Amino acid sequence: MINxxxxxxxxxxxxxxxxxxxxxxxxxxxxxxxxxRKSRKIPxxxxxAAASVLLFILAGSAWLLFFSQPETADVAExxxxxxxxxxxxxxxxxxxxxxxxxxxxxxxxxxxxERQAVETSPLAALSxxxxxxxxxxxxxxxxxxxxxxxxxxxxxxxxxxxRTEPVPGFIASRSDANLPITQPLxxxxxxxxxxxxxxxxxxxxxxxxxxxxxxxxxxxxxxQFSPIYSFRYIGQNNLDSYRDTYNSHENGMFTYTGxxxxxxxxxxxIKIYTGVxxxxxxxxxxxxxxxxxxxxxxxxxxxxxxxxxxxSIGSITSRNEILYxxxxxxxxxxxxxxxxxxxxxxxxxxxxxxxxxxxLDYLEVPFIIRYKLIDKRVDLNILGGLSTNFMVKNEAYAxxxxxxxxxxxxxxxxxxxxxxTLGLGLEYDLTEKISLSLEPAFxxxxxxxxRSENMNTHPYSIGIFTGLSYxxx
Amino acid sequence: xxxxxxxxxxxxxxxxxxxxxxxxxxxxNLHQFQKIGSFEGWIRRIMINTALEKYRDKYHxxxxxxxxxNLEVGVDDEIFEDLSAxxxxxxxxxxxxxxxxxxxxxxxxxxxxKEISALLNxxxxxxxxxxxxARAILQEKLKHYYKITKVI
Numbered sequence: 290m291i292n293x294x295x296x297x298x299x300x301x302x303x304x305x306x307x308x309x310x311x312x313x314x315x316x317x318x319x320x321x322x323x324x325x326r327k328s329r330k331i332p333x334x335x336x337x338a339a340a341s342v343l344l345f346i347l348a349g350s351a352w353l354l355f356f357s358q359p360e361t362a363d364v365a366e367x368x369x370x371x372x373x374x375x376x377x378x379x380x381x382x383x384x385x386x387x388x389x390x391x392x393x394x395x396x397x398x399x400x401x402x403e404r405q406a407v408e409t410s411p412l413a414a415l416s417x418x419x420x421x422x423x424x425x426x427x428x429x430x431x432x433x434x435x436x437x438x439x440x441x442x443x444x445x446x447x448x449x450x451x452r453t454e455p456v457p458g459f460i461a462s463r464s465d466a467n468l469p470i471t472q473p474l475x476x477x478x479x480x481x482x483x484x485x486x487x488x489x490x491x492x493x494x495x496x497x498x499x500x501x502x503x504x505x506x507x508x509x510x511x512x513q514f515s516p517i518y519s520f521r522y523i524g525q526n527n528l529d530s531y532r533d534t535y536n537s538h539e540n541g542m543f544t545y546t547g548x549x550x551x552x553x554x555x556x557x558x559i560k561i562y563t564g565v566x567x568x569x570x571x572x573x574x575x576x577x578x579x580x581x582x583x584x585x586x587x588x589x590x591x592x593x594x595x596x597x598x599x600x601s602i603g604s605i606t607s608r609n610e611i612l613y614x615x616x617x618x619x620x621x622x623x624x625x626x627x628x629x630x631x632x633x634x635x636x637x638x639x640x641x642x643x644x645x646x647x648x649l650d651y652l653e654v655p656f657i658i659r660y661k662l663i664d665k666r667v668d669l670n671i672l673g674g675l676s677t678n679f680m681v682k683n684e685a686y687a688x689x690x691x692x693x694x695x696x697x698x699x700x701x702x703x704x705x706x707x708x709x710t711l712g713l714g715l716e717y718d719l720t721e722k723i724s725l726s727l728e729p730a731f732x733x734x735x736x737x738x739x740r741s742e743n744m745n746t747h748p749y750s751i752g753i754f755t756g757l758s759y760x761x762x
Numbered sequence: 763x764x765x766x767x768x769x770x771x772x773x774x775x776x777x778x779x780x781x782x783x784x785x786x787x788x789x790x791n792l793h794q795f796q797k798i799g800s801f802e803g804w805i806r807r808i809m810i811n812t813a814l815e816k817y818r819d820k821y822h823x824x825x826x827x828x829x830x831x832n833l834e835v836g837v838d839d840e841i842f843e844d845l846s847a848x849x850x851x852x853x854x855x856x857x858x859x860x861x862x863x864x865x866x867x868x869x870x871x872x873x874x875x876k877e878i879s880a881l882l883n884x885x886x887x888x889x890x891x892x893x894x895x896a897r898a899i900l901q902e903k904l905k906h907y908y909k910i911t912k913v914i
């Protein structure tokens with residue numbers, strides 16, 4: 290029954306076609322770990338500053354990478370070339386036609402044997418995602434052609450084309466690198482399994498990240514810091530004249546924000562984080578001339594009470610008795626009547642070349658969702674969410690020759706405010722447990738921070754957050 | 763791919779190692795894949811190379827030519843209901859490493875004896891004799907299998 294060597298070869302060769310054996314899941318984990326280790330060549334810590342610079346460079350190259358490389362390679366496009374190359378110069382080519390690759394002689398459904406192999410594979414032990422990944426790999430192992438039976442059928446040897454696939458790794462690196470792998474393979478069965486000649490295989494090259502799936506770390510903690518530009522938007526219910534005045538005599542300012550967060554990874558794509566941030570918001574009020582008393586003593590004003598400086602955020606009540614304010618452009622300083630008959634220069638006050646800074650500090654509790662858009666070496670996230678902001682400090686001061694002269698505080702502000710955040714984030718894993726992030730983000734107070742209904746001011750800030758996270762694994 | 767690794771490794775753990783090492787190579791050499799031909803074929807080739815490397819490390823350093831192998835031609839305990847791919851795989855895996863490797867390369871992958879002799883650093887004659895021995899053993903096993911199925 291079995292008396293020819295080549296028949297034995299054929300039984301095994303054909304019998305093993307499409308055999309699928311699911312590997313144990315721990316192999317993927319090990320692969321993932323090793324890949325991560327090998328691809329990480331950056332030392333753990335220089336300093337945060339150095340890491341930030343590095344991240345900028347990485348971010349740049351990541352962008353280049355995203356835009357210069359197609360996400361998938363369309364192998365199907367190459368198929369025509371492939372088909373031409375694989376038609377062997379034998380009589381079989383004539384019989385089967387020039388358009389058809391030789392190996393697609395029959396197209397039968399899966400044999401019982403294969404179905405059995407699939408059914409008995411221990412897929413149940415894997416997670417859904419792992420199963421997908423495995424399926425994507427193993428699917429490609431299914432040949433088009435199926436054998437009809439195990440029995441010995443007619444067999445004909447034929448000349449096969451040369452093998453030209455690139456072989457990285459061991460062969461190329463060996464001293465005997467001149468392996469005759471490009472020689473004609475005269476011993477293959479014409480119906481043999483040659484995946485490289487399979488025109489039906491259209492495999493996305495992007496597959497590997499999917500394979501790297503493992504149990505996702507659920508929690509991470511970290512800190513972020515950002516210089517921010519803070520200003521405000523004046524909504525519509527204000528009187529137009531006030532709005533124009535304020536807009537032309539007020540400016541945004543550069544401050545900072547920072548805080549600690551704890552992040553929960555809902556899945557591979559979605560992360561939710563909360564924490565406590567400290568943000569300094571505010572603005573700069575221009576074109577108000579400051580004066581101080583010559584002897585740094587209290588100024589005797591011919592009125593009782595304090596001066597008020599009206600602005601878009603509120604009214605600053607001056608508690609500083611050595612300062613006098615004169616609005617050079619309008620009627621922002623109250624009492625208004627004072628400026629008509631009080632001349633500070635005649636009273637011997639000294640003008641100060643100073644600007645007024647209105648600063649509001651908030652303790653922010655964010656609830657932000659990060660969604661991973663691109664999962665590469667440098668991840669790209671979008672983030673958005675809501676924060677509750679508790680006002681913890683309210684101060685106005687004069688910025689005079691680099692030093693702060695306290696003025697007072699702004700009146701009429703709500704202590705609890707809500708803001709929305711929208712941002713884009715780059716994330717890079719420095720080590721398995723520490724990741725670095727760079728997130729340009731925009732924050733806008735969705736409620737008016739004014740208690741008075743006549744005012745409708747919404748602070749906002751733009752910042753680039755640099756952060757480090759520790760991932761619990 | 764794991765089936766390929768098992769085909770080249772008698773030991774389950776070793777097959778796991780080959781798969782792991784192979785996939786690491788796949789990822790690290792991904793940029794070398796030139797998108798000509800199938801990706802799957804490329805991976806398969808890497809797996810086989812990895813397995814061969816392991817084989818060389820393990821057996822070739824202490825190579826003894828024509829060493830009598832500890833063969834298991836005997837009766838399998840299991841009674842096959844069908845000659846499934848897994849049965850065939852099992853038969854191959856029960857071959858001794860030398861026979862198994864030569865048989866895989868020649869019969870399954872289609873390498874010539876000249877190529878195999880270069881890959882495994884053995885003579886062509888050894889390759890041929892290993893192949894014929896492997897075939898003989900497999901033939902025995904197949905006969906045995908058919909005998910069993912006939913009885914059933």
